[in-house]
Amino acid sequence: MRLQNVRIISTILLFAQLRLTRQGPRQSWYRTYRGLTVINAAVFMATFALVYVIMTQVVTGVDLGVILPIAVQLLSMIPLVIIAIVVIYGILFVIGESAQYTSSEMINYMPITSTEYVLGSSLSTVMMYLFILTAALGISLGIALPLGYLDVWALSAVMATFFMIVGGFISEIIRALVNRVSSSFSKRGGRSAIISRAVLIVLVLAVFQLLFNVNLLYKVIQFLAPQMQALWFVPVFWPSLSVMYSVAGMVNMAAIFTGLTLALGFGLMGAAVLLRERYWVPLPVTIKLGTSKAGTYQGTGMLSRLGFTQGEVAMIRKDTRSLFRRKEMVRFLAVPIIIMVPLLFTIGSGDATGDFYAAVMICLMGEGMFGLFMSIISLGQEGPAVWHILSSPLDAESLFRAKLMAPLLISLVPAVLLPTVISVVMGFNALYASSLMIVGLVVTILAVLFGSYISPKYADFEEKPRNAYVRGTGMFIGLLGVVLISAACVSPIVFYILWKSLALSIGFSKFVALGSTVAIAMVAAILLYRLAKGSIKELYKHALE
Amino acid sequence: MPKAFEITSLVKDFGNVKAINDLTLSVDEGQVFGLLGPNGSGKSTLMKIMIGLVRPTSGSVQIFGKDPQSDPTGVRKMVGYVPESPRLYDFLTAREYLDFVGDLYGIPLEQKKERIEHFLEAFELKGREDEMLGGFSQGMKQKVIITGALIHRPKLLIMDEPLNGLDPRSAKIVKDLLHKLAGEGVTTIFSTHVLEIAQAICDRVAIMYKGALLSEGNVNDLKKMAGMPGSSLEDVFLKLTGIDDVRAVVEELAR
Numbered sequence: 148m149r150l151q152n153v154r155i156i157s158t159i160l161l162f163a164q165l166r167l168t169r170q171g172p173r174q175s176w177y178r179t180y181r182g183l184t185v186i187n188a189a190v191f192m193a194t195f196a197l198v199y200v201i202m203t204q205v206v207t208g209v210d211l212g213v214i215l216p217i218a219v220q221l222l223s224m225i226p227l228v229i230i231a232i233v234v235i236y237g238i239l240f241v242i243g244e245s246a247q248y249t250s251s252e253m254i255n256y257m258p259i260t261s262t263e264y265v266l267g268s269s270l271s272t273v274m275m276y277l278f279i280l281t282a283a284l285g286i287s288l289g290i291a292l293p294l295g296y297l298d299v300w301a302l303s304a305v306m307a308t309f310f311m312i313v314g315g316f317i318s319e320i321i322r323a324l325v326n327r328v329s330s331s332f333s334k335r336g337g338r339s340a341i342i343s344r345a346v347l348i349v350l351v352l353a354v355f356q357l358l359f360n361v362n363l364l365y366k367v368i369q370f371l372a373p374q375m376q377a378l379w380f381v382p383v384f385w386p387s388l389s390v391m392y393s394v395a396g397m398v399n400m401a402a403i404f405t406g407l408t409l410a411l412g413f414g415l416m417g418a419a420v421l422l423r424e425r426y427w428v429p430l431p432v433t434i435k436l437g438t439s440k441a442g443t444y445q446g447t448g449m450l451s452r453l454g455f456t457q458g459e460v461a462m463i464r465k466d467t468r469s470l471f472r473r474k475e476m477v478r479f480l481a482v483p484i485i486i487m488v489p490l491l492f493t494i495g496s497g498d499a500t501g502d503f504y505a506a507v508m509i510c511l512m513g514e515g516m517f518g519l520f521m522s523i524i525s526l527g528q529e530g531p532a533v534w535h536i537l538s539s540p541l542d543a544e545s546l547f548r549a550k551l552m553a554p555l556l557i558s559l560v561p562a563v564l565l566p567t568v569i570s571v572v573m574g575f576n577a578l579y580a581s582s583l584m585i586v587g588l589v590v591t592i593l594a595v596l597f598g599s600y601i602s603p604k605y606a607d608f609e610e611k612p613r614n615a616y617v618r619g620t621g622m623f624i625g626l627l628g629v630v631l632i633s634a635a636c637v638s639p640i641v642f643y644i645l646w647k648s649l650a651l652s653i654g655f656s657k658f659v660a661l662g663s664t665v666a667i668a669m670v671a672a673i674l675l676y677r678l679a680k681g682s683i684k685e686l687y688k689h690a691l692e
Numbered sequence: 693m694p695k696a697f698e699i700t701s702l703v704k705d706f707g708n709v710k711a712i713n714d715l716t717l718s719v720d721e722g723q724v725f726g727l728l729g730p731n732g733s734g735k736s737t738l739m740k741i742m743i744g745l746v747r748p749t750s751g752s753v754q755i756f757g758k759d760p761q762s763d764p765t766g767v768r769k770m771v772g773y774v775p776e777s778p779r780l781y782d783f784l785t786a787r788e789y790l791d792f793v794g795d796l797y798g799i800p801l802e803q804k805k806e807r808i809e810h811f812l813e814a815f816e817l818k819g820r821e822d823e824m825l826g827g828f829s830q831g832m833k834q835k836v837i838i839t840g841a842l843i844h845r846p847k848l849l850i851m852d853e854p855l856n857g858l859d860p861r862s863a864k865i866v867k868d869l870l871h872k873l874a875g876e877g878v879t880t881i882f883s884t885h886v887l888e889i890a891q892a893i894c895d896r897v898a899i900m901y902k903g904a905l906l907s908e909g910n911v912n913d914l915k916k917m918a919g920m921p922g923s924s925l926e927d928v929f930l931k932l933t934g935i936d937d938v939r940a941v942v943e944e945l946a947r
Contacts, residue, residue: 532780
């Protein structure tokens with residue numbers, strides 16, 4: 148193994164992450180090693196100073212006996228938190244990566260060994276997210292120093308740094324598995340495997356979201372910390388145990404768990420190297436669809452009976468396939484779901500009105516976000532293949548109809564299912580159930596229309612460094628707009644139920660409240676429909692410049 | 693002879709760069725017209741203007757009497773286009789992709805099926821048609837792209853480097869197909885860097901350089917114009933574009 152190669156690979160991969168922007172390569176002071184060092188040092192100093200001042204100036208009156216056990220827990224948990232965050236970033240990076248470019252990295256055919264690549268790539272991941280570690284170490288030093296735990300902090304810092312590199316190895320393992328094993332699975336499994344992969348990624352992300360939900364994490368740490376010694380056989384706790392035994396003055400046990408931590412790290416590195424050697428193939432894997440659908444040609448089907456042309460139906464069908472078949476698209480399915488998952492835990496308080504509001508919030512956030520995501524990416528997802536549309540006989544009107552209908556059809560499924568399931572499970576009465584259904588449908592339709600308006604204006608057809616499909620400004624405007632429009636539309640229903648629950652007299656019936664919501668939504672929908680259509684026509688006009 | 697397309701005083705500026713510089717050109721229906729020129733000479737830009745993908749700065753373009761700017765849909769229905777380095781939808785299978793393209797052009801189901809099967813057979817893609825395009829080689833993708841440009845039976849083919857990546861058999865099929873289609877009245881304009889191909893299959897050839905038309909006619913006309921009747925098209929091309937002195941560069945590279 149040549150260390151020179153490791154250094155070169157880590158530098159190239161780090162700069163690839165730092166400098167490749169959607170506007171092309173960018174060079175600035177903070178996109179260099181020196182810039183990163185300055186940033187990380189600043190983060191460390193700032194967090195340390197802040198926490199130190201709080202510890203010495205603000206909490207002086209608090210009984211140290213209360214703080215000490217919390218400080219020990221915190222110091223011992225830092226390696227665990229660091230590795231989890233790095234792994235999460237690793238997963239997000241993998242699912243956002245364009246398969247087109249992961250499979251054609253120049254580095255794949257350079258004369259380097261797997262060990263050199265794995266080490267270099269892991270180091271680049273560490274460097275990229277080093278600010279997380281420096282922030283954690285700054286905070287923990289701010290706590291440890293006034294308490295006289297400097298030696299424990301030092302051990303915790305070493306463990307956390309080592310575990311961050313180990314997190315890089317785990318990311319490499321995930322990359323190798325996702326890029327190769329998943330593709331091989333798809334090759335054998337065909338269509339059903341593609342759906343399975345999408346579902347699996349959504350599940351993984353939902354589980355990680357739950358794991359890193361602030362409230363839940365706090366409860367888990369509270370639960371685990373006192374019992375950590377009983378969990379000595381779980382490798383991820385070894386660095387924490389090492390710190391805890393060190394605090395307790397049990398040097399031998401601390402040394403054993405330090406040794407085990409090192410062995411774990413090297414073992415994972417070996418696994419990452421092995422997986423890269425065995426499974427990382429720098430060529431795209433051929434996926435064959437082997438179900439009964441293969442070999443058939445599509446007619447225009449039901450949509451043509453609804454007035455859609457052959458070209459529009461083809462576009463709708465293509466966009467639906469894109470959503471489920473492209474690895475990088477799955478995150479748009481996943482994010483609304485993982486946003487909703489923690490909210491689901493807020494239902495079931497026993498108070499019907501409280502549960503109704505929680506359900507409204509889930510529908511507003513989950514369905515609104517889902518409808519917005521499906522529509523806001525509709526143009527940008529074409530990427531460089533957009534030439535197909537621009538050189539085809541599909542005019543702006545047809546493209547608008549197709550690009551509106553595809554996300555609407557997809558979004559209406561959860562818009563109907565979610566309120567139905569919640570209403571049945573919670574046993575909502577007719578008012579709550581119908582209100583929830585109307586809220587779901589209204590929010591979905593308006594979100595899709597607003598997303599269709601934003602999509603052509605802020606479409607991002609670039610694939611490097613990663614597919615975004617819509618520029619950041621567009622996504623921000625989209626989210627803000629959907630919140631405001633949805634709030635305006637559902638306010639009559641929400642206020643009516645709030646007034647009723649407070650036993651206040653109200654001058655209109657529930658039917659007026661529901662009717663008002665529908666009326667406001669219809670006006671908003673008509674306006675947004677016109678805006679969205681104009682937006683696509685503008686895209687056609689500017690595409691020719 | 694009716695004209696397939698007529699281009700008059702065409703100019704396209706990208707900022708300070710003149711991609712097309714006062715270009716006038718017309719091609720009769722049923723001709724195979726070759727467009728030659730070094731990299732950056734404006735060939736691809738000209739083709740994009742013809743299909744209505746780029747708006748010209750000034751001048752006019754008429755495709756079978758229609759202006760691609762004012763009636764892009766009308767023009768595109770008559771045209772088959774193969775872009776340079778095209779991106780496909782990698783998540784579709786070859787058959788799904790061609791099915792999609794056929795639907796965009798409104799081909800009835802039975803005709804669509806028959807034509808796609810025919811091309812899959814001819815290009816030896818049978819047995820691979822239900823594989824996703826992401827796993828195809830460049831040559832296989834190029835075959836799929838060419839099929840996509842042909843299945844709606846266009847009157848005009850605009851092909852930017854269409855033979856890139858094709859194996860000799862497929863390249864021969866495309867060349868013969870262009871000849872056969874020309875016999876049926878289909879006009880083709882295509883760009884290439886392979887001068888032997890232009891010499892072999894083009895009725896007429898134009899050489900572009902820095903956005904302007906240097907010379908245009910059949911291969912023999914070009915040789916006469918350059919004062920090199922006994923030379924190859926390559927020598928004529930290098931002389932006309934002023935890049936014939938490559939010996940010093942080669943010497944330097946070989947050191």
